[in-house]
Amino acid sequence: MFFRNLTLFRFPSSLDLSDLESQLGECALKPVGPLELSSRGFVPPFGQHGDALSHGLHDALWLTVGGEDKLLPGAVVNDLLQKKLAAIEEKEGRKPGGRTRKRLKDELITELLPRAFVRPVRSDALLDTTLGVVAVDTSSRKNAESVVSEIRRALGSFPALPLNAETAPRAILTGWIAGDPLPDGLSLGDECELRDPTDSGAVVKIQRMELVGDEIAKHLEAGKQATRLALVLDDHVSFVLGEDLVVRKLKLLDGAVDQLESTDRDDVAAELDARFALMAGEFKRLFAVLEKAFKLSKAT
Amino acid sequence: MFDGGAFAPRGAVRLSRPEGRSYNSGMRSLFRLLSPSRTAPKPPVVQRDRIPFVLADGHHIEILRVRDPRARRIKLSFDERGARLSLPLRASLVAGERFLHEHRDWLTAQFTAQTEHAGNGLQRDATAALPLRGEAVPLHWQGSRATRLDFDAGGTLVFGAPASAGNAALQRALRDFYEAQGRADVGRWLPKYIAGLPRTPRRIVFKRTSTLWGSLAPDGSLALDLSLVLARPSAFEYVLVHELCHLLHADHSRRFWREVERRFPDWRDERSYFNREGRALKTRLRTLLAG
Numbered sequence: 001m002f003f004r005n006l007t008l009f010r011f012p013s014s015l016d017l018s019d020l021e022s023q024l025g026e027c028a029l030k031p032v033g034p035l036e037l038s039s040r041g042f043v044p045p046f047g048q049h050g051d052a053l054s055h056g057l058h059d060a061l062w063l064t065v066g067g068e069d070k071l072l073p074g075a076v077v078n079d080l081l082q083k084k085l086a087a088i089e090e091k092e093g094r095k096p097g098g099r100t101r102k103r104l105k106d107e108l109i110t111e112l113l114p115r116a117f118v119r120p121v122r123s124d125a126l127l128d129t130t131l132g133v134v135a136v137d138t139s140s141r142k143n144a145e146s147v148v149s150e151i152r153r154a155l156g157s158f159p160a161l162p163l164n165a166e167t168a169p170r171a172i173l174t175g176w177i178a179g180d181p182l183p184d185g186l187s188l189g190d191e192c193e194l195r196d197p198t199d200s201g202a203v204v205k206i207q208r209m210e211l212v213g214d215e216i217a218k219h220l221e222a223g224k225q226a227t228r229l230a231l232v233l234d235d236h237v238s239f240v241l242g243e244d245l246v247v248r249k250l251k252l253l254d255g256a257v258d259q260l261e262s263t264d265r266d267d268v269a270a271e272l273d274a275r276f277a278l279m280a281g282e283f284k285r286l287f288a289v290l291e292k293a294f295k296l297s298k299a300t
Numbered sequence: 301m302f303d304g305g306a307f308a309p310r311g312a313v314r315l316s317r318p319e320g321r322s323y324n325s326g327m328r329s330l331f332r333l334l335s336p337s338r339t340a341p342k343p344p345v346v347q348r349d350r351i352p353f354v355l356a357d358g359h360h361i362e363i364l365r366v367r368d369p370r371a372r373r374i375k376l377s378f379d380e381r382g383a384r385l386s387l388p389l390r391a392s393l394v395a396g397e398r399f400l401h402e403h404r405d406w407l408t409a410q411f412t413a414q415t416e417h418a419g420n421g422l423q424r425d426a427t428a429a430l431p432l433r434g435e436a437v438p439l440h441w442q443g444s445r446a447t448r449l450d451f452d453a454g455g456t457l458v459f460g461a462p463a464s465a466g467n468a469a470l471q472r473a474l475r476d477f478y479e480a481q482g483r484a485d486v487g488r489w490l491p492k493y494i495a496g497l498p499r500t501p502r503r504i505v506f507k508r509t510s511t512l513w514g515s516l517a518p519d520g521s522l523a524l525d526l527s528l529v530l531a532r533p534s535a536f537e538y539v540l541v542h543e544l545c546h547l548l549h550a551d552h553s554r555r556f557w558r559e560v561e562r563r564f565p566d567w568r569d570e571r572s573y574f575n576r577e578g579r580a581l582k583t584r585l586r587t588l589l590a591g
Contacts, residue, residue, distance in 0.1 A: 141503075152499070160500060161500050162502075165480065166480060166483055166487055168450075171448045171449070174447070174448065175448055178444070196468075197447075197471070201468075220462065221463075223464070223465040225469075225472070295484070297486075297490070298491070299490075299494075
């Protein structure tokens, strides 16, 4: 269950979450209806290995927004529509108008929806109530916002704001490649993206290469700036940080996973609990570093 | 949406409504069959060109001449982007030029005022101060491996750039710096005003707008003009409050202004400030970021 991406939001750490389980229960996932395109709601984070809609450990909460999306490709609808239109034209000797076309399309969708495949989707979120941070396991801002919206729907009020850096992330990332001291515990990885500051300027993507050297220096001297940078925290976590402050390619390294392997694993639920504990601990350390380096605003 | 009341709002140019929309479908089909080209006549389009002009003080400038189907009369305007002459379809080019000459003195006065506001563009080692939060902050230049503008540990504003970094890189660093400063201000003020709002802004972006100071999209995206960072902090704070109040009322009704008044009682002073200084702020930012 380790998160692979983190899109972060801040919320007031004073938020009352004491009645969370019952609030989530009112917004639990309902199966998508025969004439619905999709449905969203909370599902147990442990999947089939637990019933609770949230899992808490100290100040960390694990919520999961599940969903069901109907798969109804536009091409299938259009193809059937064309056939119907052609049949009407042949029968009546005239092309059906726009209104008829729309009515036929609606009828087709109504006819096809109950037979469409249902694709299950799942998005996990970690809430650190002490830091006042929500980390959604996605790199898509749209998906992350939909998860936050679901939490807001369940709680009634959830004043979560996107991360607000009080310093230019691009300048910080560029400075780290250029030789500025990195925060304690942080070291450069082997991947970065450099961009020319002009609109539609050159983009250099570097992977599996040491980020200290003449090649990089030349790009920086030409004025290029880092928009993505791979970093490693204490040999425990590796990730790629973008100028949008989205954490991508998050990976727990051996230094962290070793701790997990030494724990007893009686059942799946216990293992998931242990993994979440590890994840929440590493996230807390990672966020503390990012918060200081990028001067992230608090929500209170 | 807050435009400060300083500039006349300008909407996007839209093409006119296709003709024949009001006829029923049978009549339309008949017309289409009878029409030799079987296509609707193209609506007149906006035509733009630039014409040279000599001001009363001898300065040579270029004026954007726009023949706009929506224009009802000849209009001459001047903003941080320069002079613009709008002509309705029926007006002749000669009438437009005559109009320009009749208003040469007004144009000269506008140009002189704008030149005073604009100052000089960003120049390596030459720009000694940058406008920020209503003040001119002294700037120090130094060589560096990467282009970066920020306050150092001692609170001095330092622009570090490699010798080979071009103007675009310097301007981008300046833009990033202003945006970061704007975000710092917003981050400081926002928690104070969030309580009592039905929802939070979905995201906050800084843009360079020509007439507006801020806007709130229906999806909750809050856009702020980057030149607010150059304004005095209370004015910037007022625009933020103004846009946040649109989360309560998506209009400028009395109920909306009551919410603004409750949260920011001195809003009238700030609006007057924008009326006085607005154009100068936008012009200054445009000059700095355009080189």
